[in-house]
Amino acid sequence: MNTEQKLEKPILTEDVTFRKTDEGPKQEEWNWVDSRQVQDEDVLARPANYYEATLSPWKTFPALEHDCECDVVVVGGGLLGASTALHLSESGVETILLEKNKVGSAASGRNGGQLTPGLARWEAESIIENFDYDEACRLWKFTSIESFDLIQEITEHYALDLDMRRGHLTAAIHPGHINALTVGADARRYLGDDSVRILGPYEIRDHINSELYYGGALDKIGGQIHSLGLTRGLIYGFVKNGGHVYEDSEVLKIETVSEGVSIETAQGKILAKKGVVLAVHHTTFQLLSDVNSTIPFYTYVGVTNPIEGGSKTLLPTQMAVYDTQLQIDYYRPVRKERILFGGQGTGMRWNSDKVVDYLMSRIKTIFPQRDDIHLELAWSGTTDLTLNGAVDCRKLGEKAPIYAVHGWSGHGIAQTVRIGKAIRDDFLKLNDDFEMLASIEHRSILMGRQLAPVAIPLAKSLLGLGNKITPGKMISF
Known part of the structure; x- marks a missing residue:
């Protein structure tokens, strides 16, 4: 291992600083800023998103430009990679993390920041259907209270300020959806979780100042967080524990060798003597050709x-919200009385103009009484x-x-x-939690990536048709 790395703790700023992004030129995503807020052409061309723009300046890490070896290599600088690296480092495992762009520059630092229990699209009902009672209870606890408590423990141990709040709402856009929410709450009680309370059409307005909803569910476990701050906070702990990070270091090849696993980048190579973690989200297939179970x-x-008047005029209790429409809206209050608002899922990437128009149309639908709201960042x-809706967890490899x-x-x-x-x-053989996750079977999706631009709109159209025929049946995409 080479020289020690040092890193300052991520600090949240009071409000947005409209500035140029730190993301590298290879970033596939786009950021947009309202030109009324910025005159600098460089910033307008490559602005920081909200999460970047509300964090203190962050150190960039060097690219890997030498050959070395360690116990474990983690590929990917998002939440999974950062968490795995942190926990390995806390146990004294010599670990190197490689990120092809910048830490948190992909989904982990660009999401809605909402904390909800479940295993991707598997909520309590799906878990009950796929596991026996004892294992279902165990998996639900893993994906709910254990997950939230772990983040709380990490933030306290490393003294991180991440704007974490408890409490989450699911708002029903059709009276028939209350029944589905009630069944979901019942499934959770069956698994020993009584954290959900069903709200009627009047009580929901104590939380959301909108006449759009017919009631909802209040989840005391759920909540919200500054997701890029969390990702950087995990990396901060990892480096503090002696871990090493290399950015702008895309992994080009993974090969099992006699001594372990060889990890090759454009300018360097690492021998992982004891294991590798692929935390690269929707691009896993590029490194493992036989794993093709997802559609982007x-x-x-x-x-x-x-x-104007504060975000409490719209969200009096300041809780994060999902709704139950087919293409869900999700929103939550953030610093300086702003509202973060997200929605839509498409097979091809929309441009910023189309997105801003869409999101604003949804905001006006929910809060038609306000004509003074506009977007400043997007x-x-x-x-x-995956096809079955659960997260695909796998453990492969021969030598390591x-x-x-x-x-x-x-x-x-x-x-x-x-x-x-x-x-x-699992790596240290402490328990079989990962084996429980890996026991869920997943099917490969033939030509899934090539067909996504057609398959996703088609699926949404079919679901939308079903939604019109039976509007009381809750179907969310």
């Missing part, structure tokens, strides 16, 4: 101007989904284990962090 899709998020993101996790469907900040700990535990 694109998501979009924006942040409003400061709300950005795109990429996630992936190769862990791979993908297929989050845009859900799972807290669970991603928890799975990072589970990988560490």
Whole structure:
């Protein structure tokens, strides 16, 4: 291992600083800023998104430009990679993390920041259907209270300020959806979780100042967090524990050798003597040709101007919200009385103009009484989904284990962090939590990536048709 790395703790700023992004030129996603807020052409061309723009300046790490060896190589600087690396470092495992762009520059630093329980699209009902009672209870606890408590423990141990809040709402856009939410709450009680309370049409307005909803569910476990701050906070802990990070270091080849696993980048090579973790989300297939179980899709998020009178005029209890429409809206209050608002999932990436128009149309639908709201920032993101809706967790390799996790469907900040700990535990043979996750079977999707631009719109159209025929049946994409 080479010289020690040092890193300052991520610090949240009071409000947005409109500035140029730190993301590298290879970043596939786009960021947008309202030109009324910025005159600098360089910033307008490559602005920082909201999460970047509300964090203190962050150190960039060097690219890997030499050959070395260590116990474990983690590929990917998002939440899964950062959590796994942190937990390995806490156990004294010599670990190197490689990121092809910048830490948190992909989905982990571009999502809606909402904390909800479950394993991607598997909520309590799906878990009950696929596991016996004892294992279902165990998996639900893993994906709910254990996941949220772990983030709390990490933030306290490393003294991180991440704007974490508890409490989450699911708002029903049709009276028939209340029944589905009630069944979901009942399934959770069956598994020993009484954290959900069903709200009626009047009580929901105590939380959301909108006449759009017919009730909802209040989840005391769920919540919200500054997701890029969390990712950087995990990296901060990893480096503090002696870990090493290399950015702008895309992995080109993984090969099993007699001494372990060889990891090759453009300018360097690492021998991982004891294991590899692939935490590269929707691009796992590029490194493991026989793992092709996901379809990519694109998501979009924006942040409003400061709300006149304060965000409590729209969200009195300041809880994060999902709704139950087919193409869900999700939103939450953030610093300086702004609202972060996201929605839509597409097979091809929309441009910024189309996204801003779409998100604003949704904001006006929910809060038609306000004509003073506009977006000041927006950005795109990429996630992936599996056919069965659960996260795909695998353990491969011959000489040394190769862990791979993908297929989050845009859900799972807290669970991603928890799975990072589970990988560490499996590596050290502390428990069989990862085996439980890996027992879920997944099917390969033939030509899934090539067909995504057609398959996703077609699936949404068919679901939308079903939604019109039976509007009381809750179907969300």
